[in-house]
Amino acid sequence: MANWYGQSRSNYVKLDPVKKDLLADIFPVKIIEKHDEPGLYAMFSDTEFGELPSARTVYAPKMAALGIDVGALLPEESAEDLLDEEIEYELDDGLELLDVVHLAMIDEPDNVLVWMEIGSEKSKYLSGMSIAIAPDGTVLKRISLNDIYEEGWSRAEY
Structure with a gap:
């Protein structure tokens, strides 16, 4: 079976300078500032296969500083121990960048x-x-190349 390889990125958006650095510390993402418009940043996946970045490890203090509810990510018995320490906790399911950006x-x-x-x-x-x-976390639109098949046409065979 072959591997999926891709590329992913964002448009340029206004990001809080401190919080953008926290995003780069938590997620495998490169963030660059637009050279002719300071304050606008684009994000690029920095993963092995180019997919949407996700965090598999909880970095509690950084995540809490970004505004993520760290306690909701962890087992109840671990949450209080990890909130104030630089302990890393592996997540079973990753936290996607788009869930918190x-x-x-x-x-x-x-x-x-x-x-x-x-x-x-x-x-x-x-x-x-x-x-x-949107800045409040609302998903305004989601489009997939596979949406064309909702019209009832047959899928490409391989």
Whole structure:
């Protein structure tokens, strides 16, 4: 079986300077500032396969500083021990960047993050998606290349 390889990135959005650094510490993502418009940042996946970044390890103090409810991510008996320490805790399910990126966004009406991802598994399967997120965390729109099949047309065979 072949591996899926892709690329993913965001548009340029306004991010809180301190919180953007926390995002880069927590998630495998590169964040760059637009050279001709200071204060606007784009994020790029820095994962092995280029997929949407997710965190598999809880870095409690950094996550709490970003505004993530760390206690909700951890087993009840571990939550209090980890909140004040630099202990790492492995998550069974990853925490996706898009679940928390709004916590670092500047709250302005036109400041919408659009994340785009494309990839393929050799020539067998092509995939792509885009998602728009408001500063309050609301998903405004989600589009997939597979949405075309909702029209009832047959899928490409491989």
